[in-house]
Amino acid sequence: MGRSRYKIYEEHYPYFITSMIKDGLPLLSKPKLSQIVLDGFLFLQSERKVIIYGYVIMENHFHAIVEGEDLAKKLRLAKSFMARRMIDCLKADGNSKLLAQIEFRKLKHKLKSDYQVWEEGFHPKQLLNNEMVAQKLDYIHFNPVKCGFIDRPEYWRYSSARNYLGQTGLIPVTIYAG
Numbered sequence: 001m002g003r004s005r006y007k008i009y010e011e012h013y014p015y016f017i018t019s020m021i022k023d024g025l026p027l028l029s030k031p032k033l034s035q036i037v038l039d040g041f042l043f044l045q046s047e048r049k050v051i052i053y054g055y056v057i058m059e060n061h062f063h064a065i066v067e068g069e070d071l072a073k074k075l076r077l078a079k080s081f082m083a084r085r086m087i088d089c090l091k092a093d094g095n096s097k098l099l100a101q102i103e104f105r106k107l108k109h110k111l112k113s114d115y116q117v118w119e120e121g122f123h124p125k126q127l128l129n130n131e132m133v134a135q136k137l138d139y140i141h142f143n144p145v146k147c148g149f150i151d152r153p154e155y156w157r158y159s160s161a162r163n164y165l166g167q168t169g170l171i172p173v174t175i176y177a178g
Contacts, residue, residue, distance in 0.1 A: 015065070023119075
């Protein structure tokens, strides 16, 4: 999970997580790379039995509300998989400038890879009640509105806001009913 004071203690609760691209590089503004994150979410749902209640993908980070057994390990492996696919995608597209930036930002103790896409950890925050989940869902869905990118949450393509309005989102989510 990385060096963090945040831990997953009780897996029968949902958790609000945040994962940042290393040094805030806006990698996720590229649709191909955002799609890799969405594919990672789909894999977590279908193959790893992680429940995803909500998400938003911004240009340099994502937030999600998730629940499941062995969650820390599953999220760590998913982020690693996403990072490898992002690097492969950038290489295939010949994007040497972004690859060089990612390589330069890698922490020196990271010896297993030439690149570091994500900041360490995912800062899980346990959501103990329905009010906390509702507050975090609002935070997630209004994140692009607050940043000034859109006027209404459902206009943001890379978010579960549409799902909560009964519309079709880019990926299915489990609607939190409390």
